[in-house]
Amino acid sequence: MTRNPTLLCCVYPEQKVIALSSISNPIRLGVAGLGRAFALSAPAIHAHPGVNLVAGAEPNSEHRRSFETTFGAKTYADVRDLVTDPDVEAVYVSTPHGLHKEHALAAINAGKSVLIEKPMTVSLEDASSLIEAAKKAGVQIIVGPSHSFDGPVKLAEALIAEGKIGRVRMIHALYATDFLYRPRTAAELSTDLGGGVVFSQAVHQIDLVRRLAAVPAQRVTARTGGAWDADRPTEGAYSMLIDFSEGVYASLTYSGYAHFDGDRLMENTAELGIPKSDEFKSARKILESVQDESEFKSSRGFSSLETCPQAQTHEHFGQVFVFGDRGDLRLTPNGVEITDTNGPEFYPAPFRTARAEVFDTLYAAVREQTTPLQDGKWGRASLEICHALLTSSETGDTVTLNYQEG
Amino acid sequence: MTRNPTLLCCVYPEQKVIALSSISNPIRLGVAGLGRAFALSAPAIHAHPGVNLVAGAEPNSEHRRSFETTFGAKTYADVRDLVTDPDVEAVYVSTPHGLHKEHALAAINAGKSVLIEKPMTVSLEDASSLIEAAKKAGVQIIVGPSHSFDGPVKLAEALIAEGKIGRVRMIHALYATDFLYRPRTAAELSTDLGGGVVFSQAVHQIDLVRRLAAVPAQRVTARTGGAWDADRPTEGAYSMLIDFSEGVYASLTYSGYAHFDGDRLMENTAELGIPKSDEFKSARKILESVQDESEFKSSRGFSSLETCPQAQTHEHFGQVFVFGDRGDLRLTPNGVEITDTNGPEFYPAPFRTARAEVFDTLYAAVREQTTPLQDGKWGRASLEICHALLTSSETGDTVTLNYQEG
Numbered sequence: 001m002t003r004n005p006t007l008l009c010c011v012y013p014e015q016k017v018i019a020l021s022s023i024s025n026p027i028r029l030g031v032a033g034l035g036r037a038f039a040l041s042a043p044a045i046h047a048h049p050g051v052n053l054v055a056g057a058e059p060n061s062e063h064r065r066s067f068e069t070t071f072g073a074k075t076y077a078d079v080r081d082l083v084t085d086p087d088v089e090a091v092y093v094s095t096p097h098g099l100h101k102e103h104a105l106a107a108i109n110a111g112k113s114v115l116i117e118k119p120m121t122v123s124l125e126d127a128s129s130l131i132e133a134a135k136k137a138g139v140q141i142i143v144g145p146s147h148s149f150d151g152p153v154k155l156a157e158a159l160i161a162e163g164k165i166g167r168v169r170m171i172h173a174l175y176a177t178d179f180l181y182r183p184r185t186a187a188e189l190s191t192d193l194g195g196g197v198v199f200s201q202a203v204h205q206i207d208l209v210r211r212l213a214a215v216p217a218q219r220v221t222a223r224t225g226g227a228w229d230a231d232r233p234t235e236g237a238y239s240m241l242i243d244f245s246e247g248v249y250a251s252l253t254y255s256g257y258a259h260f261d262g263d264r265l266m267e268n269t270a271e272l273g274i275p276k277s278d279e280f281k282s283a284r285k286i287l288e289s290v291q292d293e294s295e296f297k298s299s300r301g302f303s304s305l306e307t308c309p310q311a312q313t314h315e316h317f318g319q320v321f322v323f324g325d326r327g328d329l330r331l332t333p334n335g336v337e338i339t340d341t342n343g344p345e346f347y348p349a350p351f352r353t354a355r356a357e358v359f360d361t362l363y364a365a366v367r368e369q370t371t372p373l374q375d376g377k378w379g380r381a382s383l384e385i386c387h388a389l390l391t392s393s394e395t396g397d398t399v400t401l402n403y404q405e406g
Numbered sequence: 407m408t409r410n411p412t413l414l415c416c417v418y419p420e421q422k423v424i425a426l427s428s429i430s431n432p433i434r435l436g437v438a439g440l441g442r443a444f445a446l447s448a449p450a451i452h453a454h455p456g457v458n459l460v461a462g463a464e465p466n467s468e469h470r471r472s473f474e475t476t477f478g479a480k481t482y483a484d485v486r487d488l489v490t491d492p493d494v495e496a497v498y499v500s501t502p503h504g505l506h507k508e509h510a511l512a513a514i515n516a517g518k519s520v521l522i523e524k525p526m527t528v529s530l531e532d533a534s535s536l537i538e539a540a541k542k543a544g545v546q547i548i549v550g551p552s553h554s555f556d557g558p559v560k561l562a563e564a565l566i567a568e569g570k571i572g573r574v575r576m577i578h579a580l581y582a583t584d585f586l587y588r589p590r591t592a593a594e595l596s597t598d599l600g601g602g603v604v605f606s607q608a609v610h611q612i613d614l615v616r617r618l619a620a621v622p623a624q625r626v627t628a629r630t631g632g633a634w635d636a637d638r639p640t641e642g643a644y645s646m647l648i649d650f651s652e653g654v655y656a657s658l659t660y661s662g663y664a665h666f667d668g669d670r671l672m673e674n675t676a677e678l679g680i681p682k683s684d685e686f687k688s689a690r691k692i693l694e695s696v697q698d699e700s701e702f703k704s705s706r707g708f709s710s711l712e713t714c715p716q717a718q719t720h721e722h723f724g725q726v727f728v729f730g731d732r733g734d735l736r737l738t739p740n741g742v743e744i745t746d747t748n749g750p751e752f753y754p755a756p757f758r759t760a761r762a763e764v765f766d767t768l769y770a771a772v773r774e775q776t777t778p779l780q781d782g783k784w785g786r787a788s789l790e791i792c793h794a795l796l797t798s799s800e801t802g803d804t805v806t807l808n809y810q811e812g
Contacts (some may be wrong), residue, residue, distance in 0.1 A: 097479075172659050217639055221647060223655040225653075225729075234782065239657035241645055243629065250645075253657045255576060259746050265671075285747055323631075323661050323664060341665065341691055395807055398803070
């Protein structure tokens, strides 16, 4: 694989454009965790002229060796050694959710900016402590990748800001997947440890809906499905109403128990931007053939760039509509469709690699000191909505939010 | 147009089958209101061997003349004369929402069973008084047509009862239309008079979701969009969470302000079961060319069977998913798709005419004294959810329901 350093950053209206072709000083990135999360981002990092992988940390020696071979970079068994490596300038925290706080804090305290996989932490207190620590250390937090970075979401935000659909009034999001039946570690099936669809999946939908609403969320009313399968005792589905300021409201529904393939509503394109065949695959059936699920999951960590998913379109997170006064907006894996009184019009979102926008943002934050949209406070705000989702479903009440402004 | 008396009622598992071919004594039906609502049902009534139109009442003399000519039936200017006509055995109340109570009560007090267009009344008190009166008079109330009668909904109910998707857990419904920009009378744009999308459209979605849930609703949390267009000052959109018993919950979203055509999610088939062309039509633009909107609306009443919409598939009310333990169910204009671990399977719903199921139900209720699912208490329960929708949106609180059980 070779990079194409002449690629230019996508030009979105009213947003800062970085001429990637002019980058002479890429960020020296260290990766904490070489598991599945990193494998999903590796192609984008490799292709991005603004980022160089210089080190990785991972307890699994096989994934370490694959990383060394692929990137010619050093590895550590322990994250503490990675974050204090003077060659490492910024750290991508892609360890399991329950370890984000410890690993991000170690990096921040070593004076490194961090890109933290969503959710940034499991508890709100931990999120606050990271924000505080980053402020003291003068470093940046970026929470991602999440689907709020997807090219079509970014384009939609810009088109809405331009006034293409008038005032945003109502947002609707629906996704149905087999998330709960993909191979999982025990932690991924424990809500307390940040498992289940609320911390892993709702956070995506919340993130992208917040970006499209562009005003602060205020209250949450939600119901979860948590007891549909006693063998996998965590939340697997939810419906949620979010009240935003200015009367905007959003309805978000997700099932990770689904048999129906929600990608059929998205031009038969998988969440990771890969066209699907018509052949039906049942995650439940595949899972039945797996002997040791946790071991199988861990085998899906990084092994080579060739075996990483190769997106052919932008990633997506299912059906999303934004209803405005003068038009309605719909996301597709390739861009944005806006229907107004003249009918539907499609706006393609320029595509380099999936997740390119995440590393554009990292580069701009670290090299140009721009404050990313998805900073620590943003990540905490989305996390607060995850907790509100759980609390509202438990109590039956509407939950008022406290961490949404600024 | 000729009838085909050899048609048989669709056979749904575990449901009563009426052999339509054996009907020798059709119900002598009188119609109160020969406007748009009747025009939409006229083809189904005409085609149904169990119903004979014998009289109509309507202030508009032009519609009266069309009715007389088409059906060789008498007409009255005043509903009171229709309901006391001894030739009239049952009355279809298809007058404006605000008049349902008065007209249905007149028919009931004259000892006639009534088929009342949804919503059965505007206020809950009026609904209760109709239920009480019908009980005293020993006559039946059926509330419909509504999309809960649609063939695919009926088939879905039967397939769910058979256990095809296991236990129902979560329901999701979404529809986007230009409802608010079709020509409207002043009353249709006044919530107090039963106008707006809550009384006209939510009631459909509520009705069909209740039928699919098959357990009583308990609480409602909702938000409406009511101020998006100051020129049409009634609710035009909403999102709603309904808690049902046994932990089932549903998310319902509707926009009648939409530019996006929700029929695109339903195989490009219009709500009334008519395939759509790809040509985009803006209801807002068409409305701009109308001089007197209220007069234009009234001109859309009954004029001939040929000008009534002729369904080619079942009617529908947009995207509907039922998520169950063992499979997920999706409605289409032609039937039901169920996806389980073996993949999607399509179950066609036998089609005679759109709305045939409504008149099957009327026939069975009047001739065979079966209690219809969509009886007075059912209609009041759906109406209560409409009011809860409005109240919850006004107060921001979750509303507990009181009229949902039996």
